[in-house]
Amino acid sequence: MLDNSVIDGVATSKRIRGVLAPVLTPFNPDLSPDPERFLRHCRWLLSQNCGLAPFGTTSEANSMSAEERISLLDAMIGAGIDPSRTMPGTGCCSIVETVELTAHAVKQGCAGVLMLPPFYYKNITEEGLYGYFNEVVQRVADARLKIYLYHIPPVAIVGITPRLVERLLRAYPDAIAGMKDSSGDWNNTKIFLDAFAEIARPGPRRFDVFVGSESFLLANMRNGGAGTISATANVNPAAIYELFTVASAVSAGVDLKPQQDRLNLVREVFSNTKFPSMIAALKQTISIYAKDPEWARVRPPLLALTVREAKLLAAELKAVGFAMNRMGDTDQELRK
Amino acid sequence: MLDNSVIDGVATSKRIRGVLAPVLTPFNPDLSPDPERFLRHCRWLLSQNCGLAPFGTTSEANSMSAEERISLLDAMIGAGIDPSRTMPGTGCCSIVETVELTAHAVKQGCAGVLMLPPFYYKNITEEGLYGYFNEVVQRVADARLKIYLYHIPPVAIVGITPRLVERLLRAYPDAIAGMKDSSGDWNNTKIFLDAFAEIARPGPRRFDVFVGSESFLLANMRNGGAGTISATANVNPAAIYELFTVASAVSAGVDLKPQQDRLNLVREVFSNTKFPSMIAALKQTISIYAKDPEWARVRPPLLALTVREAKLLAAELKAVGFAMNRMGDTDQELRK
Numbered sequence: 001m002l003d004n005s006v007i008d009g010v011a012t013s014k015r016i017r018g019v020l021a022p023v024l025t026p027f028n029p030d031l032s033p034d035p036e037r038f039l040r041h042c043r044w045l046l047s048q049n050c051g052l053a054p055f056g057t058t059s060e061a062n063s064m065s066a067e068e069r070i071s072l073l074d075a076m077i078g079a080g081i082d083p084s085r086t087m088p089g090t091g092c093c094s095i096v097e098t099v100e101l102t103a104h105a106v107k108q109g110c111a112g113v114l115m116l117p118p119f120y121y122k123n124i125t126e127e128g129l130y131g132y133f134n135e136v137v138q139r140v141a142d143a144r145l146k147i148y149l150y151h152i153p154p155v156a157i158v159g160i161t162p163r164l165v166e167r168l169l170r171a172y173p174d175a176i177a178g179m180k181d182s183s184g185d186w187n188n189t190k191i192f193l194d195a196f197a198e199i200a201r202p203g204p205r206r207f208d209v210f211v212g213s214e215s216f217l218l219a220n221m222r223n224g225g226a227g228t229i230s231a232t233a234n235v236n237p238a239a240i241y242e243l244f245t246v247a248s249a250v251s252a253g254v255d256l257k258p259q260q261d262r263l264n265l266v267r268e269v270f271s272n273t274k275f276p277s278m279i280a281a282l283k284q285t286i287s288i289y290a291k292d293p294e295w296a297r298v299r300p301p302l303l304a305l306t307v308r309e310a311k312l313l314a315a316e317l318k319a320v321g322f323a324m325n326r327m328g329d330t331d332q333e334l335r336k
Numbered sequence: 337m338l339d340n341s342v343i344d345g346v347a348t349s350k351r352i353r354g355v356l357a358p359v360l361t362p363f364n365p366d367l368s369p370d371p372e373r374f375l376r377h378c379r380w381l382l383s384q385n386c387g388l389a390p391f392g393t394t395s396e397a398n399s400m401s402a403e404e405r406i407s408l409l410d411a412m413i414g415a416g417i418d419p420s421r422t423m424p425g426t427g428c429c430s431i432v433e434t435v436e437l438t439a440h441a442v443k444q445g446c447a448g449v450l451m452l453p454p455f456y457y458k459n460i461t462e463e464g465l466y467g468y469f470n471e472v473v474q475r476v477a478d479a480r481l482k483i484y485l486y487h488i489p490p491v492a493i494v495g496i497t498p499r500l501v502e503r504l505l506r507a508y509p510d511a512i513a514g515m516k517d518s519s520g521d522w523n524n525t526k527i528f529l530d531a532f533a534e535i536a537r538p539g540p541r542r543f544d545v546f547v548g549s550e551s552f553l554l555a556n557m558r559n560g561g562a563g564t565i566s567a568t569a570n571v572n573p574a575a576i577y578e579l580f581t582v583a584s585a586v587s588a589g590v591d592l593k594p595q596q597d598r599l600n601l602v603r604e605v606f607s608n609t610k611f612p613s614m615i616a617a618l619k620q621t622i623s624i625y626a627k628d629p630e631w632a633r634v635r636p637p638l639l640a641l642t643v644r645e646a647k648l649l650a651a652e653l654k655a656v657g658f659a660m661n662r663m664g665d666t667d668q669e670l671r672k
């Protein structure tokens with residue numbers, strides 16, 4: 001057995017679960033990805049029991065080319081990052097690029113891929129989305145493929161419906177492994193859990209529901225969910241992982257609301273609408289705690305925090321007692 | 337002087353204007369682009385006095401990879417299509433790909449590029465969009481660059497505002513050449529015309545406003561606009577071009593409403609919500625008139641018309657007296 005708490009112990013289907021971070025992508029002054037800082041961040045996250053979901057919304061993946069994503073994934077795996085702890089984002093607007101990125105991730109041994117629906121055309125039918133995902137599975141044509149459907153209607157607009165999941169699961173019970181629900185709507189998550197999670201469908205073939213925010217983590221774990229893939233796991237992984245662990249272990253009678261409330265309090269700092277985006281606020285946070293201004297950079301059309309906003313963020317984090325152990329050897333090295 | 341009515345005669349700035357089609361992209365059975373049918377369609381459009389805006393929304397460009405778009409553009413230019421009659425779409429979510437496609441189009445001598453804003457992240461600020469376009473112009477770094485900003489809020493959600501245009505024009509009066517307004521809202525087009533069109537800013541540096549639907553063509557030409565880049569120009573170019581010509585030539589006193597109404601009547605057939613999309617209806621139309629079933633194919637997530645829908649379309653086109661001269665030698669050859 002792997003000494004890997006993010007991997008589930010079910011012998012028939014070792015599935016990634018727990019807490020994953022959509023890994024922030026540091027950029028060089030010329031806006032190219034910075035593999036060195038990226039890898040250090042990946043290693044730090046893993047040391048906090050946090051799995052890696054690179055190339056998510058928080059990673060500014062859609063501000064990167066397919067080629068850049070492939071290079072960065074290869075850099076990760078080449079540097080010895082365990083692929084079974086990774087779930088790269090691979091969903092693009094075009095089948096061609098989605099298939100290219102997905103097939104590459106599968107070949108690299110990644111635990112799964114997080115797949116956006118094609119998000120350019122709007123008012124797309126369920127039939128059209130089924131046609132898209134069907135084509136992707138057929139073209140990747142690899143038994144190791146594990147797709148986690150990515151539902152993030154506030155950003156992608158195009159979403160994943162229960163009926164679409166039902167059809168896809170019927171056609172591809174092995175390849176359709178789960179979903180990330182970033183709707184921000186617990187009622188929506190509950191619908192998917194009730195219809196598809198392990199509780200509803202016992203057996204070796206699971207459909208693992210990850211919530212897109214740790215604010216729903218306790219509810220998700222109490223209702224048969226698999227964990228969370230959350231932006232703030234980039235800066236607050238240990239506390240989020242702790243709630244995941246206790247919520248998985250203790251009975252529903254134990255009151256974990258105080259721990260959930262504490263996570264929410266920290267999260268609210270980053271989602272403060274005074275900041276241009278949560279992504280920029282999270283990068284600024286690493287920049288503050290690692291004392292590394294390079295980390296604050298984002299790619300247009302996103303904006304980095306202004307000096308005034310950065311000071312406000314630092315003050316608010318202090319006010320909620322937030323701490324981040326980014327001052328270790330790794331970051332000392334980085335600043336040499 | 338070129339014998340090219342789509343090119344404006346102003347000596348200081350030969351700018352493309354008139355009627356352009358966002359060229360439909362025919363796909364092979366394996367869904368790869370079909371350069372042969374594509375080129376024949378391009379040549380037919382040019383023969384109808386219709387300029388070419390390949391890789392637009394109607395072209396399913398966002399369902400294609402950057403590589404596929406470059407190959408197809410190279411196939412066009414390599415086959416002798418005059419680049420000065422072309423305005424390829426080059427706007428992607430990532431700066432990297434937008435710059436790559438734009439620089440390539442400029443090198444190929446295209447009249448301009450039609451550029452979507454980065455459309456993944458929503459609630460993007462004007463400052464963020466300015467940063468994006470600024471970065472693109474700086475990186476392309478070519479005096480020949482002519483950007484037409486593409487405003488299509490129903491699809492891209494992220495839009496182009498007058499203040500953004502004002503800032504960009506101030507910074508790059510030569511590179512920012514105009515826009516395509518596909519808002520479907522004449523009041524919005526009028527705001528841009530009043531603020532930026534030739535009438536408002538006489539001089540050699542123009543800002544050319546194209547409407548995204550020929551239903552606004554007469555109004556656009558009467559208010560200083562440059563023409564239309566319209567999906568339906570793929571099938572009805574001659575009639576649209578005729579209205580462009582007379583509206584440009586005759587005084588505002590002449591009543592051209594009957595001609596405008598006639599165009600609208602035909603357009604309404606394709607925008608019938610009974611069809612899965614206007615794109616699929618237009619492809620089906622070519623398929624019908626060229627007697628070429630291959631043309632009906634779309635890439636997922638779009639859906640082709642069902643047999644029943646195709647029959648309805650054919651009947652409705654007949655009912656409005658629509659005709660399309662796709663039965664010439666070119667298409668005879670194609671069917672060999």
